[in-house]
Amino acid sequence: MDKFAALVLVILLLPLAGAVLISFAGPYLPRVAAAVIANGTLLVAFLMTGIVALTGWQATSSGQTIPQHFAYGTWALIPPLKISFGLLIDPLALTWMLIITGVGFLIHLYSVGYMASDRNYRTFFAYMNLFVFTMLLLVMSDNFLWLLVGWGGVGLASYLLIGFYYDRVSAVLAARKALIMNVIGDVGIMIAIFLIYAHLGSAAYSDVFARVASVGAPALTAIGLWLLLGAVAKSAQLPLHTWLPDAMEGPTPVSALIHAATMVTAGVYLIARCYPIYDHAPVAAEVVAVVGATSALFAATIGCVQYDIKRVLAYSTMSQIGYMMFAVGAGAYTAGAFHFLTHAFFKALLFMAAGIVIQNLGGEQDIRKMGGLAGKMPLAFWTFLIGTVAIAGVPPFAGFFSKDAVIDAAIALHHPVLGAFLIIAAFLTAFYMFRLLFLTFFSGAYRGDGAPHDHPMVSMNVPVVVLAILATVGGFLAAPLGAALRLTFVGALHDQDIATINWPVAAGAFLLVVAGIATAYALYQVRPQLRESLIRALAGPRQLVMNAYYLDTVYHWLVEVPAYAIADAAAGFFETFIIRAIPLAASATAAALGGFARAWESGQLRRYGLTIAVGVVLLLAWYVITAYAAASQGVLPQ
């Protein structure tokens, strides 16, 4: 193993080592030590990733090969099946790795303060480190099997962290829902792997992507659609998104790291990673684009009427991932990755700023009980504002560039309807984000109980400020990112340029954003009465949207109820009356046969005598008859 291979492996294993160390040391480890281990491993991993990225950059400019591929061993070798353990370090993986370790480190740092008073402080860091490890595994793997291992691992970490406050029933149920829906996605990926193995004879990316051209479109479409099932479950896209709002039961840093910045973008990563498959399966790619754009619009509408600060952000996450999904589905893989990058900055920022507000208000998350906080929590306000303008798409903040790249792609790649969805969603995004901002920080005086206090904590403030800076300038990463990702998306069907801005489109989108901000300003700052009358006029549709189009109810009646009915029928009726009836039928048969024999065992002596006598007579008769028959043929019995 050369030095580089070892270095890459260390990046992957460092967070795991931290998790293991904290878990095994358990209560013997001081709280500070747990925090230091968790943060230290991530910081080192981030720095090492940075070194790898820079080395890779230099190597490329001096003409050496990248992507780099490292093989470590064989997972299972059962000819013809061979699955190895190897890592693939290319710009796409590095983009995700930098965000996972970098933003991951910032959120870890934030957690030191946010979780300070929690009883299960060490467990929290162990779980968070476990998450980082599995997420790194997901993006670093060089084959589908280890991708799936990482995929399942982030599902577990997400489950553990959503249900972190495990004495709260709602958290327990939310965690269960998240894991079950993610397992549905895992099954989708498993089927995709089975199909890939059946048609392409391997599970390694390099083999699979090299052979894609030799396989017919129907097979690739099937593979692409099953992969998409995994992607929508993990990335909370239609129709498997219902777990994400509930996942806000987890601590806020978890929402920031897992359910905003990294894990939920795994679906985008998956589709970008499998770009040769989608390039050759236009139908599957089209479905990805439709799912993404629809989810973007769908979630944006719901975001407009929610009152829980984290739920608004959750629906916003779903909506923004919809943009990324659309981009990778349309073939603009680089644009999808770019939006992932900026989204990681501003959405983590928004969650962490919201976390400061929530903590200062003693756990209050209902924006109806906030208001007027701008002056009381200046840092939270200013950073939240930066996040808001960034996500809304106000130039020159990060979201403007990445969202524009996605919308440009929609127009350039001829998706007029879906492009319209995205533009409407952009308007709604600006509206609901500013609605959130106004209701939280302005719109009159504070509406909650008691007086809000600002408790500045360095470990929480520093990451927020760093992310605010990144959310401000992140848009200018387009040029280097685009150049780097060109090395991954070699031979992609469509143009991968993200650095050029289509100014007429950008200006049009910006006008809509301004319109969205203006609407929010009008309804929540200037004319609250107008808002009241609007709510009254649209009571019916509003109810529908507030309940997220009743999809939870639909799933409850369509899936949960029948599944439990089948389960109860199997465990009750079927088990009792069919399964147990098999041995009972056998024993009844035996008893009937026995009853027949038993009738002869009467205990009546004279009956036995008669039986013997009849038996003797019959035997004699048999003997006589056979002897007679034999004699008639001239043979005498011996």
Added chain:
Amino acid sequence: MPQVPLADYLILATVLFVIGLVGFLVRRNPITMLMAIELMWNAGNLVFAAFARNFGDMTGQVFVFIVITVAAAEAAISLAIVVMVFRHREDVDVDDISVMRG
């Protein structure tokens, strides 16, 4: 001395056996039934003896002695059982004695 033909012995034995069998099947007094069994034993003995004489082979006669011995033992045990049953139940109708436990 005129020989009694073998067939006559066999007819006599058959008659004895059938009397014994019918007696065993129709009577309900165990003592009588034992006597009927004794008749069947002896019908069998008669056949053994007759064939032994007819073929000049003494094995048959030897077997008669064994049968008599076994029959004696059987009678002794049976009578003992009958006595025990009578003591226990004051009644020895075999139709009423259909279970092994008292």
Added chain:
Amino acid sequence: MMIDLVIFLPAIAAIALLCIPRDAQRALRGVALIGALATFVLSLGFITGGFGNEFDQRIPWISGTWTAAYHVHVGGLSVYFVLLTTLVSVAAIWGAFSYSDAGKLRGFLALLLLFETTLLGLFTAADLLLFYVYWDLMLIPVFLLLVGYSGSAEARSAAWSYLLYNGAGGLVLLLGVVGVVLHTGTFEVLGQTYSFGTLENWLFAAFALAFLIKTPSFPFHAWMPPTYTNSPPPLVAMVSGVQSKAGLFGFLVFALPLFPVAAHTWAPVLLVLAVASIVYGAFAALGQRDMKTLVAFSSLSHLGLVVLALFAFDLTSVPGSIVMIVSHGLISAALFLLLGFVEERTGSREIGAFGGLAAHAPRLQALMLVAAMAALGLPGLSGFAGEFLILIGAWQTQPVYTAISLIAIVVASAYVLKMFQAAMHGPESVPGGRTYGDLRAREIWILAPLIAGIFLFGIWPGVLLPGGGSLTGATPAHTVALHGQRPHA
């Protein structure tokens, strides 16, 4: 000689136990544990030179019209079963230390050790007569443990249903064995190929029925829920962890190589039963209220996968089934022992009767989490490795059946979480307000090897299949059966 020692060491330990006074608790425990541990350590000798090594011992036994030999063999396939038995037995016997009735501990330990001997005898048998003898001998210790050491009326009733159902299976197997021997003239049929003609279908059916009852498979599992539910945890760990593999072993070592043609003829039926077990077991598990019964039905579901693997006749799925067999042994033993620890603490195993144990038993929660996630098929743990290798192989020959089986994975996530969360999460509540502690050191060490195996075989299942899946010791006929070619068609 070494094989005999491994087989009979537990029995010797059991006899030694009977020479120790009933109330010498320390001595009893020491002897039993040392016996089990020594057996395990000795059995490790089978793999010191790698998995491919063969060990064989043969003593002529019966000669004449039919010949039989005391022929024991370890290698290729059987070594996995032998090691699984010795490993799980250590955990079970150590776990039995906390058996509640001190006066009965001696008999309990002795019977568990005897059970281990019968299992080892079964898995090493290379002679059909020997195999059959152990097959039925196995019933006795389990029956006695259920009748005499479980203490409830349900357990006594379960003992009878176990004995009768499995006894009936044994009878059917006997018919099959007699049929084979009438034809071959010898009980030593391993490694030979015979042409049974039209009889082959019937013989295979007899073997298969017996094996399906023992595994058990849908719809022959009526004995399983009461037996698993009412057995003391160490016993059910061995029954579910090891004894349930006896039928699968029988398929792999006897039925498939002896009757390759009939195996293909019957494959559609067995595939349907396998898929029914997988899906039905999962749903039935979801409908349970008793955690032990829930895990019992999950066993039904998981072992159905092995039957699917065997009768998909795929080059990957059959070796993959070995991973599943080992993995299921570890997972179900760990889960049943853990439920035993939970029951010791709460006095209940009813879903909803208690909860929130994580608050004061974090280590219990952590180990339960690993075992539960492995049962759920979490990628990276051994349950997934087995499932994945089986399914990816079976998909190549039987995509429809495999696709239907995948439903069970989703349902598994529902029932595993139902159990795990009911026990560990939610508001803390224990019946009668009992106080309870976290896992003690002994309890952790009991589970440690099982949990370690779950991790190891999940991260690297290849360690079990170093021969690249060409299971050494597989006979030519065997290979034919596995490779899906019809030899005399």
